Amino acid sequence: MKLTRVCIYPKDVQRITGKSEKASRRLLQKIKDNMGKEQHQFITTDDFANYTGIQNSLVQEYLTE
Template identity: 45%
Template sequence: MKPRPTRLCIYPKDIQRITGKSERYSRNLMQRIRTSLGKQPHHPVTWLELATYLNLPPDQIRELILD
């Protein structure tokens, strides 16, 4: 059986699933992560950056974004 590919980038829908918050909250959180990392608005946020920012175990984040 082939291993499922994982995405490196996350989207607001992924953050909604992880946090249980709204899409608007998720978009704002992504913007706060970008600002704290010094990224420009067009730069993507990775699942590892999200885990670090939220102080959550990266393995749990990775499991939740497998689609």
């Protein structure tokens, strides 16, 4: 079984959406605010997929090791 990463970072958002790094950081902050997460908490692929409406399987394809 291959383990995949579950956390989303700005570089991943850039690859998935084509947005700039700053716009990607803002989007991740919006997701955190919307979900009531604290600053030290991570955004998961499920969180990102639910917020953006992109299928989780597609999000996983864009994650790199």
